[in-house]
Amino acid sequence: MGDRAQKSPFNLSVAGKGHGGSKDAPLASFASTGEGPGQDDIRPVRTVGAWLFSARTGGVLLLAAIVAILPLFLPNNFYFDVAIKTALHAIVCVGLNLLIGYAGQISLGHAGFFALGGYASAILTARFGWPGLVAMLAGAVGVGVLAFLVARPILRLKGHYLAMATLGLGIIISIIINREIPLTGGPDGMSVPALWVGPWRLTGAVTWYWISGIVLVLAVWLALNLVESPMGRALRALHGSEVAAETTGIDVTRYKVLVFVVSAVFASIAGSLFAHAERFVTPVEAGFLRSIEFVTMVVLGGMASIFGSVVGAAILTALPQVLAAVHDFKHLALGAILIAVMIFMPKGLVPTLAALWRRRVG
Amino acid sequence: MAEFLQFLLSGITVGAIYALVGLGFSIIYNASHVINFAQGEFVMLGGMGTVFLMAAGLPLFVAVPLAVCIVVAVGLILEKFAVEPARDATVVTLIIITIGASIFIRGAVEVTLGKDFHRLPGFSGDAPIMIGGAALQQQSLWIIGALVVVVAGLKWFFEHTRLGKAVLATSHNRIAAQLVGIEVRTILLVSFGLAAGLGALAGILTAPITLTKYDIGIMLGLKGFAAAILGGLGSSFGAVAGGIVLGVIEAMAAGYVSSAYKDAVAFVIILGVLFFMPSGLFGAKGAERV
Numbered sequence: 001m002g003d004r005a006q007k008s009p010f011n012l013s014v015a016g017k018g019h020g021g022s023k024d025a026p027l028a029s030f031a032s033t034g035e036g037p038g039q040d041d042i043r044p045v046r047t048v049g050a051w052l053f054s055a056r057t058g059g060v061l062l063l064a065a066i067v068a069i070l071p072l073f074l075p076n077n078f079y080f081d082v083a084i085k086t087a088l089h090a091i092v093c094v095g096l097n098l099l100i101g102y103a104g105q106i107s108l109g110h111a112g113f114f115a116l117g118g119y120a121s122a123i124l125t126a127r128f129g130w131p132g133l134v135a136m137l138a139g140a141v142g143v144g145v146l147a148f149l150v151a152r153p154i155l156r157l158k159g160h161y162l163a164m165a166t167l168g169l170g171i172i173i174s175i176i177i178n179r180e181i182p183l184t185g186g187p188d189g190m191s192v193p194a195l196w197v198g199p200w201r202l203t204g205a206v207t208w209y210w211i212s213g214i215v216l217v218l219a220v221w222l223a224l225n226l227v228e229s230p231m232g233r234a235l236r237a238l239h240g241s242e243v244a245a246e247t248t249g250i251d252v253t254r255y256k257v258l259v260f261v262v263s264a265v266f267a268s269i270a271g272s273l274f275a276h277a278e279r280f281v282t283p284v285e286a287g288f289l290r291s292i293e294f295v296t297m298v299v300l301g302g303m304a305s306i307f308g309s310v311v312g313a314a315i316l317t318a319l320p321q322v323l324a325a326v327h328d329f330k331h332l333a334l335g336a337i338l339i340a341v342m343i344f345m346p347k348g349l350v351p352t353l354a355a356l357w358r359r360r361v362g
Numbered sequence: 363m364a365e366f367l368q369f370l371l372s373g374i375t376v377g378a379i380y381a382l383v384g385l386g387f388s389i390i391y392n393a394s395h396v397i398n399f400a401q402g403e404f405v406m407l408g409g410m411g412t413v414f415l416m417a418a419g420l421p422l423f424v425a426v427p428l429a430v431c432i433v434v435a436v437g438l439i440l441e442k443f444a445v446e447p448a449r450d451a452t453v454v455t456l457i458i459i460t461i462g463a464s465i466f467i468r469g470a471v472e473v474t475l476g477k478d479f480h481r482l483p484g485f486s487g488d489a490p491i492m493i494g495g496a497a498l499q500q501q502s503l504w505i506i507g508a509l510v511v512v513v514a515g516l517k518w519f520f521e522h523t524r525l526g527k528a529v530l531a532t533s534h535n536r537i538a539a540q541l542v543g544i545e546v547r548t549i550l551l552v553s554f555g556l557a558a559g560l561g562a563l564a565g566i567l568t569a570p571i572t573l574t575k576y577d578i579g580i581m582l583g584l585k586g587f588a589a590a591i592l593g594g595l596g597s598s599f600g601a602v603a604g605g606i607v608l609g610v611i612e613a614m615a616a617g618y619v620s621s622a623y624k625d626a627v628a629f630v631i632i633l634g635v636l637f638f639m640p641s642g643l644f645g646a647k648g649a650e651r652v
Contacts, residue, residue, distance in 0.1 A: 106454065153637040159453075160397050164591040165636050167584070168629035175626040288584065292399075292461055299458045328473050335466025339444050342459045346451035 056224045059307060063220055067213035071206070080205035082321050084277050087212035088270045090313035091219045093297045094306055095266025098223060100295065101304035102232060103259045104239035105155060106163050109170025110294050113264040115177060115286030116143050117271030119184055122192040122281050127183070132195040136272040140265050147264035151257040167288065174286035189282030192275045208277040215273060216310070219266060223306050226262070235259055236304075267294075300341055302348025311350050364495030369617040370610060371493070375502040375571070377609020378509040382564035383586025384593065384601035385512070386557035392533035392596050393553035396456045400440060400464040402583020404561025407433045409574030410471055412566045413480040422485065430562045436467070437558025441551050464579070471576040482569040505567045512560065513602060520598075529553060533596065581625070588632050594645025603644065608632075 120139025301312025411429035519526035593600025616624035
């Protein structure tokens, strides 16, 4: 496959050592493009400043700060709603990026997992009276088990065959949701009860803004930790070459299955939150186009860049709302922008801009 | 029996369309290793183009070739201005570019031609032919005939013309092809033009049966992709076989099992096949190079 950055075995063995003590330089890890801990950047953390500016602390703090400040600039509920959708899409993309950007496995079916989470919450609370959090958990576990069961045969496939299989899985889920009308409401969708946590009934755009914002920060923090764990290094190694990774003792299948399950569970939880936040789910959420949107967000923001996924999700969720001003020309503009960004910034927005920034700073 | 024959005939008709779309995927994949997600849009453009050219007063036999030419031009433009500038990008990036192109084309048609369903008249009238108790639409014969002509034409093109042989050489080994003096960029253009033309043809042929609309390209594109994958990516024979198999299975499933789940059946079959034959039915078994 010519689509993967070539890595020398030497680099892999560095990546596989486990405790290299490597803390990427601040902007390098913002933009880490799956090159493994680059040799240039391996330096132990010495100062509080370096700790603060590392992606895992500084980046997360910055994201938390943005989440905290943003409401000041949101004039009404409509904008809060866009922000909620942005955060929830970003959660899916952060998980998906672990799969696509780090492990190098594509999925064109993640909207299926997103929708399964949403419908699990919707159906279990509305039709069976389960408590919201239990339903959400059940959805996440169910999706996790489904992902685990299909992961082994699916991830055996390579490249476009993998794309086809995940796409097929997503479409099957979407068709089932469309057809099982007594359970799901069919193409019209179904309304979802408010989420109760103990005595609190969680409703309203502002409440949900905070919930989705906080979950997003948690998801980003979790993903960044995963990336720098032995699992993250194993993923980057197998991205480079599965055979080489295997010869250095990495259980390739196990890690691929693991990251697939993790990304599916991320999507499921985001879907559950989406269902309760919007109080309504439709099969559109499971559709092929939604899956494509998720992948596009990841690639637009930057593969193997966790913050890139957040940026990509923000742009592609907010842009259609902005473009709604030009109404009929919305899709035309969206397509053109997508093509232009991919031509001029093939690595995605965040890695490209970070590289530019680094060059200017020195 | 008549029932079975009916399902078989409609399955082969639909399958021939999938095969034509799948061939487009296969040709572009061979030349560039890109899955062109705008392939379905070529299909839609072919149908819509013919509808509007005929509405402008052109007779069918002028409108059809003209529409095909327009779509071929769109394919060439797509290659020249969207795929070519990103030559060195990763395959995923190229895929996203073709997705952007498909959104763009759909958007352009939505704005200029509207969101309504349109229908073309059958090429040779709409009276069905009865065979053993099953009705065969005359348009089906056009579709199957077109597939046969296209396959024969492609075979001739790839085996007996310099350009065709150059395309084949490029698909086998791009660097080697370049070394013997083949202009690979031209080959890419040719393959996009060819795929666009095939897609347009599929869209025009199917419009009298299934109607056409600005967004029909999505599902037809997916089915064509599925056909190409089922047969084994890159194999032209595989794409045709995959398309026919897919169409027949779908028609049987719709007839005997559940019409609501006919689309799902196709994808279940594909998952099943891929689980046991990871390179499709006729695909080359690949080994990873280290």
